Amino acid sequence: MEYEAKRPSDASLWFMIVAAATEKEGVFMKKRAFLVTVLLALALTGMTNFPKTEADAQNQPPLNVAFVWHQHQPFYKDPDSGIYLLPWVxxxxxxxxxxxxxxLTNYPGIRATFNLVxxxxxxxxxxxxxxxxxxxxLVAAKNAQDLTDADKDFLLRRFFDANWNNVIKRYPRYWELLQKRGTSxxxxxxxxAISTFSVQDxxxxxxxxxxxWFDPDVQRDDPEIKKLMTKGQGFTEEDKLIVHDKQLRIIGNVIGIYKKLQESGVIEIITSPYYHPILPLL
Incomplete structure (x- = not known):
């Protein structure tokens, strides 16, 4: 997205603000706001003869600010087992x-750049x-009645991998399960917890x-997901199939929508070397 502001120097000043789209909700917003503030402060610090009136500002060339959304994930696939070790993609x-x-389809006048690794x-x-x-x-798909102690250990350790205050606490049943497990x-x-959690838990x-982990728009607008969010607890094995199918449907549309927006001129796609690099962008 490009925004224009007025500045006193003759040359246009470009800032690239790199915001990782993989930050957790809440934390991401704070980091982005902090980064924008720092960069703009640096820009203003380097300016001389800052325009004192609106008329002065109108005579200055624009300040071009480019927001680049950097989307990256390391390669999680184990070459021996073929299983992805982590679920973050x-x-x-x-x-x-x-x-x-x-x-962005709702804002045709906005332009954005996405770096896709x-x-x-x-x-x-x-x-x-x-x-x-x-x-x-694999563990999520397993029938809860057939979980081994190792499966239960994995669930209890790893299935609270979200920001506790900004995400888990928003959902009463999820928060209840965290409190039942304990926070240490x-x-x-x-x-x-392995012995006190029921099959339904x-x-x-x-x-x-x-x-x-579904986007709030999906939670609100998708009828099946909204129904499960409202249900909140007492889920069935059939409910798990609905969620899995919905995830794959969304993932299947990701690359296509970027291609469509690039072809229509709404976004620009840039890339960087194959494995999870950030340094080339800085």
Whole structure:
């Protein structure tokens, strides 16, 4: 997105503000606001003869500010097992990657630039084709009645991987499950929770990890997901299939919407070397 402001020097001053789209909700907004403030402060510090009136400002060339959204993920696929070790491509695809592009269709006058790392695109393609399976997905898909102690340990340790105050606390049942497990997450606490969590508790936890990571627009506007959000607890194995199918549908549309917006001139796509680089952008 480009914004114009007036400045006194003859040459246009360009700032590239790189905002990682994979930050967790709330924290991301604070970091972005801080980064914008710092860069603008640096710009103003270097200015001399700052215009004192609106008339003076009208005679100055514009300050061009470019916002570049850097979307990256490391390559999570284990070369031996073929299993993705972490789920963050899947989770951020349903929370960030699709919606960040889709919302631009409502603002035809806005332009944006997206940096898409090749290792991310490959993983999106594999998820969309049904070829990617991550360790979290495997445990979430397992019937709650058939969970082993190792599965339960994994769920209790890893399925609260979201910001507790900004995400988990928003959903009463999810927050209840965290309180029931305990907030230290030490071995004694996990062992106790394995014995105190019911089958339904574990099934609800399997669902809430995925539900909480959906984009708020999906939670609000998709009829099936909205129904599950309202239901809140007492989920069934069939509910899990609905969530899994919805995730793959969204992921399958991610690359396509960026292609469509690029062809229509709304966005520009840039890229960087294959594996998870940030330094070349700075």
């Amino acid at each position: 899947r989770m951020h695809a349903v929370k960030d990657y699709y919606d960040m592009a889709a919302m 090749p290792s991310l695109l490959l993983q999106l393609e594999e998820y969309a084709a049904g070829k990617a399976v991550d360790s979290y997905m 997450g030490d071995d004694a606490e996990i062992a106790r 574990f099934r609800d936890l399997q669902l809430w990890f995925d539900l909480a």
